[in-house]
Amino acid sequence: MRGLDTDTEYDRKRRAIVQGAAEVFAKRGFVAGTTKEIAAKVGLSQPAIYHYLGSKEDLLREIVVRIEYDMRQALDTGLAIGSTPEEQLREIVRQFTIAIIENRTTFTVYYKELHQLPRSVRERISAAEREFVAEIAAVVAKLQRDGRLPEDKPATVLAEGIIGMVSWTHRWYRASGPLDADAIAETFLALICLSG
Amino acid sequence: MRGLDTDTEYDRKRRAIVQGAAEVFAKRGFVAGTTKEIAAKVGLSQPAIYHYLGSKEDLLREIVVRIEYDMRQALDTGLAIGSTPEEQLREIVRQFTIAIIENRTTFTVYYKELHQLPRSVRERISAAEREFVAEIAAVVAKLQRDGRLPEDKPATVLAEGIIGMVSWTHRWYRASGPLDADAIAETFLALICLSG
Numbered sequence: 001m002r003g004l005d006t007d008t009e010y011d012r013k014r015r016a017i018v019q020g021a022a023e024v025f026a027k028r029g030f031v032a033g034t035t036k037e038i039a040a041k042v043g044l045s046q047p048a049i050y051h052y053l054g055s056k057e058d059l060l061r062e063i064v065v066r067i068e069y070d071m072r073q074a075l076d077t078g079l080a081i082g083s084t085p086e087e088q089l090r091e092i093v094r095q096f097t098i099a100i101i102e103n104r105t106t107f108t109v110y111y112k113e114l115h116q117l118p119r120s121v122r123e124r125i126s127a128a129e130r131e132f133v134a135e136i137a138a139v140v141a142k143l144q145r146d147g148r149l150p151e152d153k154p155a156t157v158l159a160e161g162i163i164g165m166v167s168w169t170h171r172w173y174r175a176s177g178p179l180d181a182d183a184i185a186e187t188f189l190a191l192i193c194l195s196g
Numbered sequence: 197m198r199g200l201d202t203d204t205e206y207d208r209k210r211r212a213i214v215q216g217a218a219e220v221f222a223k224r225g226f227v228a229g230t231t232k233e234i235a236a237k238v239g240l241s242q243p244a245i246y247h248y249l250g251s252k253e254d255l256l257r258e259i260v261v262r263i264e265y266d267m268r269q270a271l272d273t274g275l276a277i278g279s280t281p282e283e284q285l286r287e288i289v290r291q292f293t294i295a296i297i298e299n300r301t302t303f304t305v306y307y308k309e310l311h312q313l314p315r316s317v318r319e320r321i322s323a324a325e326r327e328f329v330a331e332i333a334a335v336v337a338k339l340q341r342d343g344r345l346p347e348d349k350p351a352t353v354l355a356e357g358i359i360g361m362v363s364w365t366h367r368w369y370r371a372s373g374p375l376d377a378d379a380i381a382e383t384f385l386a387l388i389c390l391s392g
Contacts, residue, residue: 029311031227111367112308115225133368150386157375157383164364165357171307172329172356179353187353190346193389 013052016042018066021059022106030060030113060113061121067103067110068128074099075135085142089162090189092136096166097185104170111170133159148194162192209248212238214262217255218302226256226309256309257317263299263306264324270295271331281338285358286385288332292362293381300366307366329355344390358388 020042024033035056039046053059074095082088100107114122137159143149149158165188173184216238220229231252235242249255274288296303310318333355339345345354361384369380 027311029225029227031225115223150383153383153386154375157380158387160364160368161361161384161387164362164367165360167364168356168360171360179350184353187346187349188357190349191354191357191389192387193391 010052013044014062017044017049017053018059018062018106021053021056022063022109025060025063025109025113026105030056030109030116035059057117060109061117063106063109064114064117064121064125067106068125070099070103071096071132072128075132079135079139085139085146086148086194088139089136089143089192089194092139093162093166093189093192094182094185096163097169097188098181100166100169101173101181101184104173107167107170111167133163136163143194150193162188165191206248209240210258213240213245213249214255214258214302217249217252218259218305221256221259221305221309222301226252226305226312231255253313256305257313259302260306260310260313260317260321263302264321266295266299267292267328268324271328275331275335281335281342282344282390284335285332285339285388285390288335289358289362289385289388290378290381292359293365293384294377296362296365297369297377297380300369303363303366307363329359332359339390346389358384361387 017038021033021038024037024041027033028037033056035046035049038059039049042049044052049059053062075092078090078092078095079088081091114125117125133156137155140149140158140162141155144151144153144155144158166185169184179187213234217229217234220233220237223229224233229252231242231245234255235245238245240248245255249258270291271288274286274291275284277287278284310321313321329352333351336345336354336358337351340347340349340351340354362381365380375383
């Protein structure tokens, strides 16, 4: 018997379709992109796309939910691995940078096309994003209390600065470049002023 | 006689139309947004929109070109005001943050809808963006040589980190919040580790 954790052919097909959809939406936009193009890219029929994932809107929702999940995972992993606020912040930046770089096409679509989804989905995603910022700001606030980050600045803006630095990577990163995700994360960490 | 520098009624109308177009495109997307909605938002007729600026694509091109111009202005002002590399970097961050916050709606459209423009326009804009990154990286490299920024990290990635921090502001900044653009720029500057 196969357990729930087994990566099945079904899961692999779904992932391939989501990646194909992200590539089509990133290039052509959600409105102009078609399931026909997605099917051609993935090498499946349109009915197969529909069977595995559903309509174009279902595909976009799946892209968005996966990014939300990956961001949450990066944060939770960072919080769990780090035993001090500094280690937590460093690990969050590392995990988040890796997640953005690995999923840069889906992240592009997440960011550009979120407004195409129904209000209920958007509101849930916005709440998750606010929670993400608040948890990083809480780590920043601890570092401020320890005198490691400037105490006279708002923790939320410092957190948004760090999140922006990492998020923007999706726009300029090229796999053909000389640096991997780890090296980029280390560069960002060297830029952030953790004194003391 | 009116000189070329005079801000005419014509210029004001054009600016209002570009702002209205950016609001419609930011909310509905370029493909779904219509000149009818833009006309309604600005309080002009569709023929008037066409007279002052042209088609929907002309509107998008005008949005993109204005953002390119504003980014260039922020960079040139920063380079001109600062008399040392540190002052230049600080002033560039300040000017660029102010430009992004003031133009956050047009910047959103610039970033999300650039791919809708013809290849020739996109290539020119990409070249301008590369030049923008290269000039900030050159200031960063000077600071590295002076030991003010980590010397063992690539200047371009440090520059992209700084640009990302500022660029991302367009996504979270709310005019109703407690901080103005200057205070946000100062927070980013406090986050960047200029040692020595």
